[in-house]
Amino acid sequence: MGLHDRVADWAKDFDHTDEVWAADPYAIWDELRSTCPVAHSERYGGVWLPTRHEDVVAIAYDTERFSSRSVVVSKFRAPIELAPVGTAPPISSDPPFHKQARKVLLPVFSPRAIAALEPSTRAYCEELVEQLRGRDVVDAAADYAQHIPVRVIANMLGLPESDADMFRRFVHHVLEGVSLPIEERVAGMVPLFDYLQGHITAHADAPQNDLISLLLDSEVDGRKLDVFEVARTIALLLIAGIDTTWSAIGASIWHLARTPADRDRLVAEPELMPKAIEELLRAYAPVTMARLVKEDMDWNGCPMKADDWVLLPFPSANRDPAAFADADDVVLDREVNRHLAFGVGIHRCVGSHLARMELTVALQTWLAAYPDFELADADAVRWSEGQVRGPRALPLRIRA
Amino acid sequence: MMKVHVDQDRCQGHGRCYLAAPELFAADDLGNGREIGAGPVPAGLEHQAQLAVANCPEGAVAMEETS
Ligand code: HEM
Ligand code: SF4
Numbered sequence: 219m220g221l222h223d224r225v226a227d228w229a230k231d232f233d234h235t236d237e238v239w240a241a242d243p244y245a246i247w248d249e250l251r252s253t254c255p256v257a258h259s260e261r262y263g264g265v266w267l268p269t270r271h272e273d274v275v276a277i278a279y280d281t282e283r284f285s286s287r288s289v290v291v292s293k294f295r296a297p298i299e300l301a302p303v304g305t306a307p308p309i310s311s312d313p314p315f316h317k318q319a320r321k322v323l324l325p326v327f328s329p330r331a332i333a334a335l336e337p338s339t340r341a342y343c344e345e346l347v348e349q350l351r352g353r354d355v356v357d358a359a360a361d362y363a364q365h366i367p368v369r370v371i372a373n374m375l376g377l378p379e380s381d382a383d384m385f386r387r388f389v390h391h392v393l394e395g396v397s398l399p400i401e402e403r404v405a406g407m408v409p410l411f412d413y414l415q416g417h418i419t420a421h422a423d424a425p426q427n428d429l430i431s432l433l434l435d436s437e438v439d440g441r442k443l444d445v446f447e448v449a450r451t452i453a454l455l456l457i458a459g460i461d462t463t464w465s466a467i468g469a470s471i472w473h474l475a476r477t478p479a480d481r482d483r484l485v486a487e488p489e490l491m492p493k494a495i496e497e498l499l500r501a502y503a504p505v506t507m508a509r510l511v512k513e514d515m516d517w518n519g520c521p522m523k524a525d526d527w528v529l530l531p532f533p534s535a536n537r538d539p540a541a542f543a544d545a546d547d548v549v550l551d552r553e554v555n556r557h558l559a560f561g562v563g564i565h566r567c568v569g570s571h572l573a574r575m576e577l578t579v580a581l582q583t584w585l586a587a588y589p590d591f592e593l594a595d596a597d598a599v600r601w602s603e604g605q606v607r608g609p610r611a612l613p614l615r616i617r618a
Numbered sequence: 619m620m621k622v623h624v625d626q627d628r629c630q631g632h633g634r635c636y637l638a639a640p641e642l643f644a645a646d647d648l649g650n651g652r653e654i655g656a657g658p659v660p661a662g663l664e665h666q667a668q669l670a671v672a673n674c675p676e677g678a679v680a681m682e683e684t685s
Binding site: 324325329555556557562566574 | 630631632633634636637645646647648649669672673674675676
């Protein structure tokens with residue numbers, strides 16, 4: 219975004235929104251893991267960056283000393299009074315409240331519920347590749363991957379698919395507008411909430427068989443959720459579900475475009491898909507979360523202060539050679555793969571079964587339509603900035 | 619005979635056990651993993667059972683010898 223000073227020292231002054239990080243964070247993490255495993259920066263009012271698998275897991279489990287009150291690093295921290303609920307439960311919640319907010323969502327995103335959505339997801343992916351037929355160059359990020367998660371979640375919620383652009387604009391603002399002044403940061407969220415209020419009220423008047431009506435009927439703390447609570451849950455599902463899955467699909471296709479041997483192997487051995495999906499999720503995990511330090515403390519020799527940010531780079535943990543053999547290699551049939559792409563501990567991604575299904579169907583449909591493709595222009599590939607990483611421009615040359 | 623067991627206090631519903639070994643584990647309504655029945659591992663499924671143990675991110679799956 220160009221709103222910050224360039225980084226010269228990644229151990230003492232890193233910025234996770236820097237272009238160098240966006241282009242290739244792996245080199246930075248590999249270097250830090252062996253020289254300064256918990257990096258620090260004064261930016262954003264103080265932020266720590268553990269890079270080892272072991273440390274990322276320890277902090278994710280330690281909900282006593284690290285709060286989820288805010289999980290996207292910016293200059294703005296949710297005030298302590300909001301704990302343990304936070305601004306977007308359950309992702310922003312701490313125990314004991316977290317569990318009940320999460321329970322509302324789990325049944326809707328269970329493997330059984332998600333399996334029922336597979337046929338419609340497949341039909342939609344097929345429709346997308348059909349629309350692209352005949353083109354020599356296709357942008358797999360903009361013309362394919364980005365449309366899949368928006369459409370699926372809009373249908374689940376009961377919102378018109380035609381509003382997809384607005385949902386993506388909102389998510390982009392939340393995830394990538396982190397260097398904006400607080401007034402702009404807040405103002406950018408208003409249009410979506412105004413829009414949602416209308417839809418929620420309509421659902422309250424005439425219940426439908428969809429997720430908005432189900433949320434209106436849900437109870438937390440022994441009372442029904444109000445319109446605002448339903449709206450913030452929907453906003454969370456949009457933020458957590460769209461750019462993340464778009465990124466995972468895009469990064470996987472990017473890998474296959476540059477690695478013809480893996481691409482050919484997946485085409486020849488479709489039964490490899492489940493293991494390949496886990497491996498692509500490990501190697502290109504899109505999501506880094508954050509925590510806030512609750513009180514001043516010494517954490518393994520790091521002088522952490524109350525309200526310091528701590529980034530939880532699950533993608534870096536997934537590349538730690540102490541946890542994975544040949545950590546930087548993509549091994550499509552890797553058997554032992556305890557990766558952390560969906561986090562670990564109480565905040566395990568509620569949408570992980572949905573995301574896996576979307577990624578599987580998206581890759582199967584893509585490979586069936588295009589068994590042979592390559593990067594059209596490696597320099598034209600553009601990656602998102604910040605805590606969710608994936609290709610946003612991915613021009614591919616299709617070979618018939 | 620070998621048996622598998624999911625520790626419900628540790629399980630967070632990643633689903634890696636029932637994806638790796640659907641013959642041995644199933645998902646409940648919340649997506650948490652549970653061993654099927656008393657969790658016996660029939661001959662020929664030992665490798666699958668080991669994969670479930672090795673891939674659970676929470677370390678919630680155990681396999682043990684019972685008499
Ligand atoms: C490949 C795609 C995805 C990835 C890599 C991913 C990753 C993650 C990660 C790492 C967390 C843990 C947050 C933390 O520890 O603070 C998380 C939480 C969450 N994700 Fe996902 N996610 C994906 C897709 C989705 C989808 C499709 C949805 C739903 C539509 C979703 C909904 C959620 C929710 C609601 C939480 C909060 C859970 C809680 O705090 O209890 N995610 N996700
Ligand atoms: S893999 Fe582990 S955490 Fe996931 S469902 Fe199975 S037992 Fe639970």
